[in-house]
Amino acid sequence: MKKGLAKWTGKDRVGYLFIFPGMLILFVFTIIPLVVSFIISLTNLDIFLAWPNMVGLENFKRTMADERVLNAFKNTFYYVVLSVPIQLVAALVLAYWLYKPTVFNKLCRSVFYVPVLCSFTAIGILFNLMLNSTVGYIPFLISKVSGEPVALLAEEKYAMAVIIFISIWKAFGKTLIILVAGINDIPGTYFDASEVDGATKLQQFFHITVPNLLPTINFTLLTTLIGAFQVFDAVYVTTGGGPRYTTETMVQYIYLRGFSAPYELGYASAMCIELFFVIAVIVLFFKGYMERRIQNNM
Amino acid sequence: MKKYFKPYNIIRVLVCLIVLFLIVFPFLWLILSTFKMQKDIIKWPPTLWPKRWTIQNYIKVWDRIPLASYIKNTVIFAGAVSVCSALVDSLAGYAFARLQFKGREVIFNIVLLTMLIPFQIVMIPLYLELHNFGMLNTYLGLIIPRAASAYGMFFMRSFYMGLPKSLEEAARIDGMSEFGIFTKIMFPLCKPAFVTFFIFCLTSNWNDLIYPLMMTNSTKMRTLSAGLAMFVGEGVRETGPALAGALISIAPLLILYCFAQELFVEGIAVSGMKE
Numbered sequence: 001m002k003k004g005l006a007k008w009t010g011k012d013r014v015g016y017l018f019i020f021p022g023m024l025i026l027f028v029f030t031i032i033p034l035v036v037s038f039i040i041s042l043t044n045l046d047i048f049l050a051w052p053n054m055v056g057l058e059n060f061k062r063t064m065a066d067e068r069v070l071n072a073f074k075n076t077f078y079y080v081v082l083s084v085p086i087q088l089v090a091a092l093v094l095a096y097w098l099y100k101p102t103v104f105n106k107l108c109r110s111v112f113y114v115p116v117l118c119s120f121t122a123i124g125i126l127f128n129l130m131l132n133s134t135v136g137y138i139p140f141l142i143s144k145v146s147g148e149p150v151a152l153l154a155e156e157k158y159a160m161a162v163i164i165f166i167s168i169w170k171a172f173g174k175t176l177i178i179l180v181a182g183i184n185d186i187p188g189t190y191f192d193a194s195e196v197d198g199a200t201k202l203q204q205f206f207h208i209t210v211p212n213l214l215p216t217i218n219f220t221l222l223t224t225l226i227g228a229f230q231v232f233d234a235v236y237v238t239t240g241g242g243p244r245y246t247t248e249t250m251v252q253y254i255y256l257r258g259f260s261a262p263y264e265l266g267y268a269s270a271m272c273i274e275l276f277f278v279i280a281v282i283v284l285f286f287k288g289y290m291e292r293r294i295q296n297n298m
Numbered sequence: 299m300k301k302y303f304k305p306y307n308i309i310r311v312l313v314c315l316i317v318l319f320l321i322v323f324p325f326l327w328l329i330l331s332t333f334k335m336q337k338d339i340i341k342w343p344p345t346l347w348p349k350r351w352t353i354q355n356y357i358k359v360w361d362r363i364p365l366a367s368y369i370k371n372t373v374i375f376a377g378a379v380s381v382c383s384a385l386v387d388s389l390a391g392y393a394f395a396r397l398q399f400k401g402r403e404v405i406f407n408i409v410l411l412t413m414l415i416p417f418q419i420v421m422i423p424l425y426l427e428l429h430n431f432g433m434l435n436t437y438l439g440l441i442i443p444r445a446a447s448a449y450g451m452f453f454m455r456s457f458y459m460g461l462p463k464s465l466e467e468a469a470r471i472d473g474m475s476e477f478g479i480f481t482k483i484m485f486p487l488c489k490p491a492f493v494t495f496f497i498f499c500l501t502s503n504w505n506d507l508i509y510p511l512m513m514t515n516s517t518k519m520r521t522l523s524a525g526l527a528m529f530v531g532e533g534v535r536e537t538g539p540a541l542a543g544a545l546i547s548i549a550p551l552l553i554l555y556c557f558a559q560e561l562f563v564e565g566i567a568v569s570g571m572k573e
Contacts, residue, residue, distance in 0.1 A: 011398075011399075012398070012399035012400050013399075014393075014397055014399070014476040014477070015393045015397040015398065015399030015402065016399060018389045018390060018392060018393035018397060018480070019389070019390040019393045019394070019405065021386045021389065021390075021446065022386045022387060022389065022390035022446040022451060023390070023405070023446075024446075025386065025442070025443070025445050025446035026409065026412055026446055026448065028427075028443075029420075029424060029427070029442070029443035030412045030415065030420060030448075031408075031412065032423070032427070033419075033420035033422075033423035033424045033427065034412075034415055034419065034420055034423075036423035036426075037419050037420060037422070037423055040422065040423070094313075094314070094317070097310045097313075097314065098314070104311070104314075108314050108317075108318060110559055111318055111321055111322065112317065112318075112321060113555075114321060114325070114552065114555075115321060116501060117501055117505075117548065117551045117552055117555055118505065118548050118551075119504070119505035119506075119507065119522070119523040119526075119547060119548070120505065120507065121505075121507055121523045121526050121527045121530070121544070121547065122523075122526070122544035122545075122547050122548050125526075125530060125540050125541060125543075125544040126324055126327075126328050126541070126544060127324070129331070129339075129537055129541065130324060130327060134340075134342060135339065135340045135341065135342060135344055136344065137327060137344050137346065140342075140343050140344050169320065169321070174498070177494075181494070185460065201306060215456060215459075215460075216456070219452065219453070219456050222452075223413075223449065223452075226413055226414055229416075230416040230417070232416075232418070232508075233507060251416050251418055254416075254418050255418060258418070258422070265422055268418075269419065269422070272416060272418060272419035273419070275416060275419075276414060276415055276416070276419060279414045279416075280411060280414050283414055287410070
């Protein structure tokens with residue numbers, strides 16, 4: 001008790017005061033619900049919220065035997081492995097090309113940011129119709145080339161690829177803007193000096209831009225990675241997990257199990273917790289790796 | 299002049315133009331389609347340009363759902379959340395970046411860990427909590443749980459870490475209080491980051507679907523995105539009004555962006571403190 005008091009009155013006090021409002025809100029509205037969620041995962045609670053029974057680790061055991069869980073994990077990994085690198089590399093290259101404030105660059109940057117402003121509800125309405133096999137404009141264009149209109153979202157082969165495209169299409173503008181800000185933070189003298197030394201654009205990119213941009217890349221990598229593991233909206237508004245579960249990701253399946261018949265909240269919570277641990281391990285690995293890289297560059 | 303025709307520049311501009319087209323085309327198609335007659339929208343082969351222009355779709359969607367009150371709710375919800383979150387997060391982000399206190403790294407790692415939690419996992423307990431507080435279907439209930447964000451703290455921390463140490467050290471030697479250093483020196487310097495995060499936050503809350511859908515069940519508390527999703531989910535056979543609704547839901551942010559964009563782009567550009 002005394003030690004606690006000393007902490008509050010000592011020189012650490014200012015720091016605690018600064019983080020207090022934020023921590024309070026995070027604690028009440030994220031951490032407590034998380035703990036409650038752990039408890040729910042040990043029960044057979046359903047959406048009618050009748051008094052549930054404790055079932056121990058039963059839910060976790062059931063997920064291990066559930067083929068759709070395995071399938072959903074596979075789809076989620078497929079989505080992450082493709083969407084994250086493509087989005088980051090595309091945004092990085094475009095940011096490097098567009099960071100100077102010329103009229104053309106500014107125009108590109110502003111337009112690329114527009115999809116970020118749209119809700120997935122709106123994007124879903126838009127793409128569903130554009131890709132619809134009987135009235136859509138894209139299948140019409142495809143039919144001009146190949147003779148057959150292809151309903152991209154209804155084909156097992158293409159559905160996930162299309163979802164990945166739509167997600168990148170919607171989100172890369174934000175990554176781009178952050179990276180442009182990061183590049184503009186790099187002292188201009190670095191570039192000037194290397195130009196005097198006769199460095200090519202490619203050399204500049206790999207030896208000046210990327211190393212100096214690592215903290216910003218770190219930020220975008222981690223947030224993109226976390227977002228990608230939790231992909232839901234993009235699936236929900238386009239295929240809803242079909243065709244034949246080929247686009248069913250973890251959160252989509254969790255949503256389906258917990259919030260439509262048979263409303264198994266306990267089972268859904270157990271899957272949430274498994275997903276949480278998978279994300280935690282992978283993200284913390286990347287965080288450690290990136291921070292070592294940044295340290296080495298300092 | 300010659301340097302504009304180097305292959306490097308040609309590729310650069312070409313790629314940018316292609317991406318530009320990929321972004322603009324769907325929106326162009328959306329805008330044009332909202333002015334089409336229903337039978338033209340569902341016609342094969344589809345046409346880009348409307349045969350006959352009509353504003354029927356807009357009239358229909360305006361009649362069916364209370365768009366004006368959706369817009370009001372969305373502005374209040376997203377606006378208040380963004381202001382609160384940007385303030386709270388910049389305080390915390392500053393502390394994590396620049397102040398020394400026991401357990402700083404541990405607490406920050408916990409904050410980081412909360413970012414890994416899919417919203418779906420806390421959805422049910424959060425709903426029960428707000429139900430117990432009697433805050434469902436109120437603006438407060440929508441706003442307070444979102445008034446701080448781990449993402450925001452991470453973002454603000456990154457920006458504060460980039461500022462030169464000499465700034466605050468001089469002030470500290472002059473005997474300025476820590477709070478004074480923050481409000482008079484550090485916070486003004488990070489205004490660009492503040493504005494940037496405010497816009498990020500505004501956008502994501504404006505467009506959020508599940509959260510406002512869960513925390514409000516009365517029609518008059520719905521936000522644009524949630525209301526539109528309900529409208530489409532009701533199994534509307536007519537695609538025209540749905541497209542018009544989609545465009546209307548995008549429009550307010552887009553208009554704001556057009557006006558505030560200069561501030562936005564400029565803000566994010568000078569946020570670096572070049573020594």
